[in-house]
Amino acid sequence: MTQLDESHDLLHAENKDRIYQHNKILDKLEQRISKLEKVLESHAKCIGELRGTELRIHDLISLKGINETN
DSSP: OHHHHHHHHHHHHHHHHHHHHHHHHHHHHHHHHHHHHHHHHHHHHHHHHHHHHHHHHHHHHHHHHHHHHO
């Protein structure tokens, strides 16, 4: 009976270690995901600003063309 208890305890310890290792991996993945989300937000903001700038430049070029014809 003690052999069964020892193997049960060993299995329990192994499972506990696996759970700990999985939780460490999950924590690292969550940190990476969080970082990627922040980077994506930053890139989206930059793209939005560039598109706004592009539109303003396009408008200026259009106005310049109108002024040159007058």
